Structures are given as C-alpha cells and as structure tokens.
Amino acid sequence: MNDEQTRTRFETLLLPLMSDAYNLARWLMKNQEDAEDMVQESYLRAFRFFGSFHEGTNCRAWFLRVVRNTCYTALGSRDVKDKEVPLDSEADEIEDSAPLPPVSFAKKATVEAVREAIAALPVDFREVVVLRELQGLSYKEISDVSGVPLGTVMSRLARARHQLYLILSDRKQREEL
Amino acid sequence: MNCQECHEYIDAYIDSELDVAAAIIVKQHLRDCAKCQQLLESRKVVVALLKNPEISFEVPDALFGKIQSVLPAVRSDVKRRRGGRFVFSWFAVPLALAATVAVMLGLAFLNQGGMFDRSRGNALAQDVISSHVRSLLATHLLDVPSTDQHTVKPWFDGKIKFSPPVRDFADQGFRLIGGRLDYINGREVAALVYQRRLHIINLFIWPSESSSTTAAESFAKDGYNVLHWNRDGFEFWAVSDVSAGDLMAFADLEMQQS
Numbered sequence: 001m002n003d004e005q006t007r008t009r010f011e012t013l014l015l016p017l018m019s020d021a022y023n024l025a026r027w028l029m030k031n032q033e034d035a036e037d038m039v040q041e042s043y044l045r046a047f048r049f050f051g052s053f054h055e056g057t058n059c060r061a062w063f064l065r066v067v068r069n070t071c072y073t074a075l076g077s078r079d080v081k082d083k084e085v086p087l088d089s090e091a092d093e094i095e096d097s098a099p100l101p102p103v104s105f106a107k108k109a110t111v112e113a114v115r116e117a118i119a120a121l122p123v124d125f126r127e128v129v130v131l132r133e134l135q136g137l138s139y140k141e142i143s144d145v146s147g148v149p150l151g152t153v154m155s156r157l158a159r160a161r162h163q164l165y166l167i168l169s170d171r172k173q174r175e176e177l
Numbered sequence: 178m179n180c181q182e183c184h185e186y187i188d189a190y191i192d193s194e195l196d197v198a199a200a201i202i203v204k205q206h207l208r209d210c211a212k213c214q215q216l217l218e219s220r221k222v223v224v225a226l227l228k229n230p231e232i233s234f235e236v237p238d239a240l241f242g243k244i245q246s247v248l249p250a251v252r253s254d255v256k257r258r259r260g261g262r263f264v265f266s267w268f269a270v271p272l273a274l275a276a277t278v279a280v281m282l283g284l285a286f287l288n289q290g291g292m293f294d295r296s297r298g299n300a301l302a303q304d305v306i307s308s309h310v311r312s313l314l315a316t317h318l319l320d321v322p323s324t325d326q327h328t329v330k331p332w333f334d335g336k337i338k339f340s341p342p343v344r345d346f347a348d349q350g351f352r353l354i355g356g357r358l359d360y361i362n363g364r365e366v367a368a369l370v371y372q373r374r375l376h377i378i379n380l381f382i383w384p385s386e387s388s389s390t391t392a393a394e395s396f397a398k399d400g401y402n403v404l405h406w407n408r409d410g411f412e413f414w415a416v417s418d419v420s421a422g423d424l425m426a427f428a429d430l431e432m433q434q435s
Contacts, residue, residue, distance in 0.1 A: 012307060016314070022240060040247050043244045059399075111229060115232055118232075154189055
C-alpha cells in the first residue's frame with residue numbers, strides 16, 4: 001500500500017468515528033477545548049500506529065482505545081484525584097442502596113439534568129456509561145477500550161446506573177425536574 | 178438464584194449480554210421477586226433517559242479541519258474535490274497514459290471472463306465510499322436541501338450536462354432530503370441524498386457508456402455497502418452504512434420504472 005492508499009484507508013475507516021471520538025473525549029475531559037485537542041492528538045497517534053492496526057480488528061474499539069488513553073494521559077497529568085474511584089464506592093454493595101422508588105421523568109426537560117448527572121460520576125463510571133449508553137458498545141468492546149476485565153465493566157455499569165438513578169430521582173423529589 | 182445474584186446480573190440481562198440459559202434464570206427470578214422487579218424498572222428508567230440522542234454533543238464544525246491539518250499531507254485530490262473544481266495539472270498526463278495502459282490490460286482480461294469490470298468496479302466502489310464519507314463529514318452533504326423531487330431535479334439544470342432521474346421514496350422509508358454536485362473518478366456527477374431512519378444513502382448518477390439495463394452488482398468494504406447498476410443510459414452507484422438488505426430494497430425501488 002502506498003502513502004495515498006494508506007491515507008485513503010485511514011480516512012475511510014477513522015473519519016466516520018469523529019463524533020464517537022469527540023463525545024468520549026468531551027465526557028472524559030468535561031470541556032470542549034480539551035476534547036478537541038484530545039481528538040486531534042488521537043487522530044495523529046492513530047495515524048502513526050495505523051500500521052499496527054490489523055485487517056479484521058474492530059476499528060471503532062481500537063480507535064476509541066487510542067482516544068481513551070490519550071485522555072487519561074492528559075487527565076493524569078492534570079488531575080489524578082478525579083480519575084480515582086473512591087474505595088468505598090467500588091466496595092459499595094448495590095443491594096444496600098435499594099429500595100428504589102419508581103420515578104417517571106419528562107424526557108424533554110431532563111437533557112441537561114442527565115448531562116449533569118453523568119458529569120458528576122467518577123471518571124471510570126462515566127467512561128462505561130458513555131461507551132455503553134451513548135455509543136452502544138458491547139461489554140466486550142468496552143473491555144477492549146478501557147482495558148479492564150468484563151466483570152469489572154459489568155459491575156461499574158451497574159453502579160454507574162444506580163448512581164445516576166439516585167442523582168436523578170433525588171432531583172425529581174426536590175421538584176427540580 | 179437469590180436477589181444478590183440477580184443484582185449482579187441484572188444489567189447484563191437488560192443489555193442482552195447474558196447467554197440464553199443465564200437470561201432464563203434471571204427472568205424466572207424477576208417473575209417471582211417484586212423487589213428485583215422494582216430494580217429492573219429503575220434500571221430501565223435510567224437506560225431510557227440515556228437513550229435520548231440529544232445528550233450527546235455535536236461535533237464542533239472546525240474539528241474536521243483541525244484533524245486534517247495535523248495529519249501528514251498526502252492527498253491533493255481531497256482538497257481539489259472539496260473546492261469543487263477539477264484542476265488539470267501536469268501529473269494528469271502520466272495518469273492518463275497509465276489509465277490507457279490499464280484499460281488496454283483490462284480489455285485483454287475482459288475477453289477472458291470479465292475481470293476488467295470487477296476490478297474497475299472495486300476501484301469505483303472505493304471512490305464512491307470515499308465521496309460518501311466526505312459528504313458526511315465536510316458539512317457538504319447538500320447543495321440543494323429539499324424533500325421535493327420537483328425542486329431537486331431542476332436544480333441540476335445548467336450545473337451538469339445531463340438531467341438525472343430524481344424520485345422520492347418517502348412512502349417506502351427512503352426519504353429524499355436533497356442533492357449536490359460531486360466528483361467521482363474525475364468527472365462531475367449528480368449525488369442524490371436519501372435518509373433511511375438515521376442513516377444517509379448517497380446515490381451517485383452519471384451518464385453510462387451503454388444504454389443497457391444491468392442487474393445490481395454489490396460491493397462491501399469497511400462497513401459500507403455499495404450497489405451499482407445501469408438503467409436508461411445512466412450509471413447508478415448507491416452507498417450507505419445501512420444493511421445490504423435495506424440498500425437492495427432501495428435499489429429495487431429505483432430500478433422500477435416511474
């Protein structure tokens with residue numbers, strides 16, 4: 001493959017992933033400017049490592065992993081605390097937080113509230129929520145992107161959903177929604 | 178299964194990530210346990226809230242250009258096409274010569290079983306996919322945004338040397354949303370844009386060298402499906418990330434005489 005063919009192939013495979021990449025970076029970095037920088041950096045890195053990308057590999061997961069790692073590197077140098085999940089939250093039994101009151105939300109009014117709730121999650125939880133709920137990745141793909149075992153993906157997603165429900169139903173009860 | 182186990186598996190259950198046997202066990206427990214049923218409902222509320230596509234962020238317009246600027250420059254033809262004009266330049270001469278040789282080689286193959294058509298088809302299919310991808314990204318999907326075929330068709334008059342057939346298939350689930358000029362294989366072509374649910378279909382049309390009608394030929398690459406056919410003196414290339422079946426249904430509609 002010559003340079004031009006490589007570039008064409010790179011563009012065909014990776015440019016359609018721009019929205020996924022931007023959204024993952026946007027949620028991890030929590031602001032537009034950093035997210036744009038991360039996406040640019042990720043495309044550059046992906047282009048450099050495109051040789052190590054093999055035919056038949058899941059391209060989306062491969063690229064999102066590049067984006068994820070680029071973001072974590074930046075987060076690590078900026079704010080290590082933010083990406084650490086508090087110990088008690090990992091150890092927290094889901095059962096103890098039950099029961100959950102049934103709540104219904106008006107769909108339109110809650111976009112901002114849901115965004116704020118996602119933003120309030122620890123970064124590891126936020127990551128699985130974005131990959132699963134907003135981008136529709138399978139558990140296996142999430143495991144590939146984030147480099148954690150399937151079981152951890154499952155338990156993080158469970159806790160993240162539980163926290164989201166608590167945050168949102170709490171706001172609902174305070175009549176904010 | 179007890180409640181603790183059910184709590185562990187309930188998310189995988191909602192996400193259809195459990196194997197059939199495990200899913201049945203969870204389902205049975207849920208049927209008998211009101212408390213876990215309540216947990217399931219609360220999970221479904223969260224999942225439904227997150228399903229709203231408005232929660233995702235729009236990609237800033239400038240980002241595409243920024244990405245292009247950090248990637249090493251190789252492709253001159255991307256800019257040329259986006260600029261909307263094919264510039265004849267010195268390297269076109271050797272390219273033309275190479276093309277002639279390729280055609281001659283191709284003709285030699287043609288007699289021996291139609292390989293020429295397929296390899297030409299593959300190259301064109303790649304070109305069509307690239308145009309499709311660019312149309313989705315370069316904020317240049319539509320020159321004439323309109324769901325009215327009687328607006329889209331006259332728009333091409335005077336802009337290209339032929340008048341492409343334009344029809345809307347909204348009733349069958351393929352809504353015409355507009356058209357634009359594009360460049361495929363160095364020539365001006367008409368691009369009609371259709372929407373299938375959240376997916377975009379680009380239909381590229383240009384005059385064919387033969388007037389015969391051909392069956393659709395399919396190509397698949399990098400998650401895109403491409404179909405090619407000839408009808409009434411036009412070449413048609415449809416490209417999309419919809420399923421091969423959906424694209425076939427679309428082609429079938431187009432191939433029916435109006």
